[in-house]
Amino acid sequence: MREVYFYATCLVDLFFPEAGMAGIELLRSCGVRVIFPRGQTCCGQPAFNCGYWEEARAVARGQLALFPRDLPVVLPSGSCAGMLKTHYPDLFHGQPEEAAARALAGRVFELTQFLADELDLKLEDLGPPVKVTLHASCHAMRDQGVLDQPRALLKRLRNVELVELERERECCGFGGVFAVRDPALSEAMAGDKVRDACATGADLVLSTDGGCLMNISGTLERQGHGPATQHIAQFLWERTHVR
Amino acid sequence: MSAELEVDFLAASTRALGDPQLRRNFRRAMDGLMAKRAAAFADPDEWTRMRALGASIRAKNLLKLPELLERLELNLCKNGIQVHWARTTDQANQIVLDLLRARGVTALVKGKSMVSEEMGLNHFLEAHGVEALESDLGEYIIQLDGEMPSHIIMPAIHKNKDQIARLFSERIKQAKYTEEVDELTAMARTVLRRKFLEAGAGLSGVNFAVAETGTLCLVENEGNGRMSTHVPPLHLALMGLEKVVERLEEVAPLYSLLTRSATGQAISTYFNLISGPRGPGELDGPREVHVVILDNGRSRICQDPELRATLACIRCGACMNHCPVYTRIGGHAYQAVYPGPIGSILTPQVEGAGLRHELPHASSLCGACAEVCPVGIPITHLLIRLRREAGHVLPGSPVRGGGGARSRREDLAWRAWSWVVGHPGAYRAAVWCATRLWRLLPARAPVLEAWTRSRAKPRAAGASLQELARRKGVDHV
Numbered sequence: 058m059r060e061v062y063f064y065a066t067c068l069v070d071l072f073f074p075e076a077g078m079a080g081i082e083l084l085r086s087c088g089v090r091v092i093f094p095r096g097q098t099c100c101g102q103p104a105f106n107c108g109y110w111e112e113a114r115a116v117a118r119g120q121l122a123l124f125p126r127d128l129p130v131v132l133p134s135g136s137c138a139g140m141l142k143t144h145y146p147d148l149f150h151g152q153p154e155e156a157a158a159r160a161l162a163g164r165v166f167e168l169t170q171f172l173a174d175e176l177d178l179k180l181e182d183l184g185p186p187v188k189v190t191l192h193a194s195c196h197a198m199r200d201q202g203v204l205d206q207p208r209a210l211l212k213r214l215r216n217v218e219l220v221e222l223e224r225e226r227e228c229c230g231f232g233g234v235f236a237v238r239d240p241a242l243s244e245a246m247a248g249d250k251v252r253d254a255c256a257t258g259a260d261l262v263l264s265t266d267g268g269c270l271m272n273i274s275g276t277l278e279r280q281g282h283g284p285a286t287q288h289i290a291q292f293l294w295e296r297t298h299v300r
Numbered sequence: 301m302s303a304e305l306e307v308d309f310l311a312a313s314t315r316a317l318g319d320p321q322l323r324r325n326f327r328r329a330m331d332g333l334m335a336k337r338a339a340a341f342a343d344p345d346e347w348t349r350m351r352a353l354g355a356s357i358r359a360k361n362l363l364k365l366p367e368l369l370e371r372l373e374l375n376l377c378k379n380g381i382q383v384h385w386a387r388t389t390d391q392a393n394q395i396v397l398d399l400l401r402a403r404g405v406t407a408l409v410k411g412k413s414m415v416s417e418e419m420g421l422n423h424f425l426e427a428h429g430v431e432a433l434e435s436d437l438g439e440y441i442i443q444l445d446g447e448m449p450s451h452i453i454m455p456a457i458h459k460n461k462d463q464i465a466r467l468f469s470e471r472i473k474q475a476k477y478t479e480e481v482d483e484l485t486a487m488a489r490t491v492l493r494r495k496f497l498e499a500g501a502g503l504s505g506v507n508f509a510v511a512e513t514g515t516l517c518l519v520e521n522e523g524n525g526r527m528s529t530h531v532p533p534l535h536l537a538l539m540g541l542e543k544v545v546e547r548l549e550e551v552a553p554l555y556s557l558l559t560r561s562a563t564g565q566a567i568s569t570y571f572n573l574i575s576g577p578r579g580p581g582e583l584d585g586p587r588e589v590h591v592v593i594l595d596n597g598r599s600r601i602c603q604d605p606e607l608r609a610t611l612a613c614i615r616c617g618a619c620m621n622h623c624p625v626y627t628r629i630g631g632h633a634y635q636a637v638y639p640g641p642i643g644s645i646l647t648p649q650v651e652g653a654g655l656r657h658e659l660p661h662a663s664s665l666c667g668a669c670a671e672v673c674p675v676g677i678p679i680t681h682l683l684i685r686l687r688r689e690a691g692h693v694l695p696g697s698p699v700r701g702g703g704g705a706r707s708r709r710e711d712l713a714w715r716a717w718s719w720v721v722g723h724p725g726a727y728r729a730a731v732w733c734a735t736r737l738w739r740l741l742p743a744r745a746p747v748l749e750a751w752t753r754s755r756a757k758p759r760a761a762g763a764s765l766q767e768l769a770r771r772k773g774v775d776h777v
Contacts, residue, residue, distance in 0.1 A: 063774075065765045067721070071731055072758055074765035081774055093769050095776045098727040104714050106665055108687030112718035119722055147681065195666035228624045232664025237750035239661060241314040244754035245628050246664070275755030 060090045061171070062123070062130045066137040067099040068267035069288075073133075076267070076288030080133040080168050083294055087176040094123035102140040103233050105148060117148055121157055129164050131171045133290050135197020135265050138167040143200045167197055168290055169265055173206035182214040184296045190222045190259040190284070192229060192250070192273060194266035207265055207289050214296055222262075223253040231272040247276040255283045263289045307635050309658035316629035322458055323628060329457050330620075330627040336564025337618060337672065354557045355676035357550045358612035365602055368511040368544045369593070375514025379576040381589045389419040392594045396421065396503075396536060397428055399590055403534060405430070405500030409492075411520065411528035412436040413505030414452055414615060415538040415594055417637045421503075433499070435492050435524040437485065444471045450631035452638060453562050453617045458630045492524065502528035506539035506591070507558065507614070510548050516591060517551055518572040519558060521565075526572055535586040537574070541593050542602070542611035554614055557674035561616035597650040600698045606685060607698065610645050612675045619669035619679060625662055634659065641669035645682040648689065654704015657690035731764045 061084060069077040081091050100120060104113035120141075124130050132138040142165040145158040172178045189211065197203040211219050230236065230246025237243075250273060254262050262277075262284050264270045274286035316322055341347040361368060373383045384399075386392035392415075400408065408425065410416065410432055422443070425432045434443040438456035442449060445467055449455030456464070461479055468487055469477040475487055496502075504525055508517040516537050518525050529535045545551060559565040578585035601607050620626045620640030631639030636647040636659065644659040660683045663669075669679040688694060691710065693703040720726045738760035743752040751757075770776060 065769075067731075070765045071734055071760055074761045074763065074768045077765035078768050078772065081769065081772075091774055093766075093774045093776050095766075096724040097766075098724055099721045101721070104718060106684060106687070107710075107714070108684060108689075108691055109710075109714040109718075110688060112714040115718045116722045119724070195664070195668070199667035199671055226668070228664045228666035228668065230624070230664060232666065235661070235664045237747050239310065239313070239625075240750040240753060241310075241317050242625055242628065242662070243664070245317050246624050247754065249628075271758050272755065275751070275758060278756035279754060 058090050059088065060092060060126075060128050062126075062128055063091045063093050064097055064100075064120075064123075064130055064132045064137070064141070065093070066132055066134045066267065068271070069133050072271060073267050073288050073291070076291040077133055079288075079294035080131070080290040082298075083168075083172060083178065083290060084131065084176075087172075087178055089176065092128070096120075096123050100137045100140040101148070102137060102144070105140065105144055107234050110148060114148055114152070117145060118154060121145065121149075121154055121161060124161060127164070129166055129171065129175070130161065131166050131168055133168045133265070133288065134267060135167045135194045135201045135203050136268060138165050139196040139200025141165045167201045167203045167206075167265060169207040169210055170201060170203045172293075173209050178210070178213075180210065180213040180293065180297050182216045182296050183299060184214075184216055186216045186218070187261060188218045188220055188257075188259045189261045189263050189292070190220050190254060190257045191225075191289070192222060192254070192262055192264040192269055193225050194264055194269050195228050197265045198226065203265065207263070210289070210293060211263075214293075217296065220257045220259050222257055224249075229269045229272050231268045233268065236272060243272075244276070247272050251276045251280060251283060257284075259284050261292070262286045263292055265289050307656065307658075309633065309635065309662055312633040312635060313625075313629045313662065316633040321460070321463075322630055325458055325460050326627055326630045329454070330622075333563065333621040337561055337621065338564075340560035340564040340566065350553060350557055351674055351676055353553050354614075354674050355612070357545065357554060358614070358675045359609075361545050361550075362542065362602060362608050362611055364546065365542070365544065365599075368546055369541060371511040371546075372509055372514065372544050375511065376509075376516075376591060377514070379514040381514065381516070381574075381576055381591055384590060384592045386592055386594045387596075389594065389596050392419050392538070392592050392596075393421060393424040395592050396538075397425065397430070399534070399536060400425075400430055400501055403500065405534065407431045407433070407495070407499045408501045408503055408536075409495050409499035409528050409532060410434050410436075410439070411502065411504040411518070411525040412439055412455075413503065413538050414449075414637065415505055415540055416503065417449060418540075418596060419538070419594070421538075432503070433492075433495050435496070435528055436520075437488055437522060437524075440488055440492065441467065444468070448632065448637070450639065451617060451620060452615055458632065496527045496531045499532045501534035501536060502530075502532040502586070503536045503538065504529050506537050506543050508551050508554060509539055509544045509591070510551060511544055511546050513548050514575065515548065516574040517555070518574065519555065519568045519570075520572070521563075521569040523570055526570055529572060529574060530585055533587045535574070535577070535589045537589070537591040539591060539593055541595055541598050542613075554675075558614050558616050561618040561672065561674040601649050604698050607649060607682065609677045610642075610649060610682060612677055613642050613646075614675055616674055618672040618674065622668040622672045624664065624666060624668065634662070641679045641683070642677070645679060645686055648686045649699050652701030652704060653686055653689035653699045654701035654706075657687075657705035660684070660686040660690065728764075728766065731766070735760050735762060735764055735767075
């Protein structure tokens with residue numbers, strides 16, 4: 058039986074647990090045994106990005122030890138996956154954990170990447186016709202090379218029409234601490250993203266990343282109209298399973 | 301530069317965001333440039349190959365920098381080009397002024413040079429009684445308005461046609477108001493043509509300086525570069541010392557990457573290879589050619605194996621064109637000679653990590669800049685490095701002012717965060733509390749307040765995923 062580690066990420070843990078659960082169920086539906094390391098907290102990216110590497114390392118060291126077996130590590134976030142894959146080797150450069158960080162990097166997957174590339178996921182669409190658009194998370198796209206996979210999965214759903222977002226590759230303005238450190242810039246970016254999302258006429262904006270979702274949904278909610286938002290894992294699961 | 305300038309990126313960027321005309325101008329211009337670049341690199345394999353080549357050439361050249369600079373000097377001298385070394389911008393300014401004074405030159409015509417902006421040359425010369433007139437159309441426009449460039453290759457990109465029409469009608473003698481681009485260009489040309497003939501010296505930048513041949517390469521689209529370097533009797537070229545390349549054949553791929561990345565052009569309208577003053581029996585060209593090679597912190601940066609990549613930059617501006625921050629605020633808000641992502645890593649290294657600590661934070665770390673950089677500068681990685689430098693003294697770092705922006709409050713916050721998140725039990729307790737008490741947290745609470753000024757307060761789940769997963773029997777280890 059195929060086994061994977063599931064790394065929930067702190068944002069999913071606290072704000073999108075249903076998306077996390079959906080990710081786990083999707084993996085299980087392919088016959089994968091999902092292992093949830095109990096000691097998981099946060100990948101350390103906020104401190105890493107802000108230049109507080111000692112504090113980030115203190116956190117990351119514990120997380121690095123959660124995946125002792127040579128199994129894939131699957132995350133419902135391109136950004137946190139990028140942290141484990143691309144930035145842990147930087148963070149631990151010259152440290153005793155460097156070799157472990159490099160070894161881990163090779164087996165980190167963003168969820169849709171794992172579902173689309175590594176598994177034979179059957180998706181039978183049980184939902185009514187719906188128009189969705191996909192926000193390509195920057196880190197999923199640029200750290201993980203994930204853009205085609207979520208699209209490919211959505212295309213397997215016959216009642217789902219995927220419409221392209223104008224300036225699909227442009228950041229939504231989340232950027233973690235950036236959103237509260239340079240709030241005027243962040244909200245200008247979010248405002249434009251939301252305008253583009255509304256212009257698609259989609260019912261729903263999907264994303265692989267909780268951070269982008271919080272930013273886009275929060276801006277939409279304040280605006281008071283426009284499409285709903287959902288994590289792609291939850292969407293895929295709910296479309297294919299009657300609750 | 302700008303020690304007297306009050307540096308406040310947050311305030312300046314907020315002001316820029318509130319200027320709808322500026323935002324429209326940049327959005328339209330940057331969208332156009334992004335589309336042109338994308339069309340110029342339509343084949344992803346070709347792009348990958350070209351970029352790898354460009355990156356390796358630049359990296360190799362920087363590794364051999366001292367040796368290449370010596371060869372460059374030797375071969376420039378052989379070609380009759382006189383070489384002057386300047387450690388600081390003050391020294392560079394003085395060298396230029398001395399050269400002009402010794403020849404009684406009181407009017408200088410300038411082709412585009414970002415190094416001259418770095419030196420604040422125009423102001424310096426003006427203060428010493430020398431008129432320096434910009435001949436690049438964009439530079440001419442902003443000089444008329446007393447502004448700094450807002451983009452490294454399109455200095456007046458923040459202005460639209462109407463704004464330029466108004467400016468010309470106010471500042472050019474006997475100019476009539478017109479919004480016709482051809483007429484506006486003709487007006488500038490009339491002024492500039494006369495100046496090219498009158499000026500005692502012409503000044504230019506340098507895109508690549510070839511060590512093996514002693515050649516200065518100049519990329520331009522308007523022909524003003526050729527006029528500035530060939531018509532006046534004295535040609536002064538300014539270059540940063542990182543501009544040296546070892547071999548002539550290395551110029552071709554870099555040149556192609558430069559024009560494609562900058563404007564989507566396969567080749568620029570003019571490409572000047574300057575290999576010496578007018579020779580005996582030749583009918584044109586300057587009588588003397590001098591090059592000023594400026595350090596201004598570059599050799600210091602070059603010693604650091606990580607930061608050295610900053611110097612690989614060929615000044616195409618693609619990182620700006622693709623930056624979601626730059627495209628919304630333009631270049632002036634950065635209050636630096638080099639704006640956008642490349643400026644946000646370069647400026648703190650030159651001016652001090654503490655002093656310019658806001659610049660590396662002027663990024664959501666989306667990575668669009670590094671993605672399009674034609675020489676593979678890991679810009680996001682270096683932004684983070686300089687964020688570290690702002691708050692911490694990194695042993696062995698050549699960056700000055702490290703730790704200068706250290707904040708006790710931020711230190712404490714990250715230490716507390718690290719302790720909680722570093723202890724799974726404490727983390728779970730914190731998440732348990734958050735799921736139960738989140739709704740009691742006021743939207744105006746510190747930090748959250750910055751989020752909720754334009755967004756609804758996020759809603760925490762009633763139970764965390766860890767609780768949910770345990771309830772649903774997911775295997776915990």
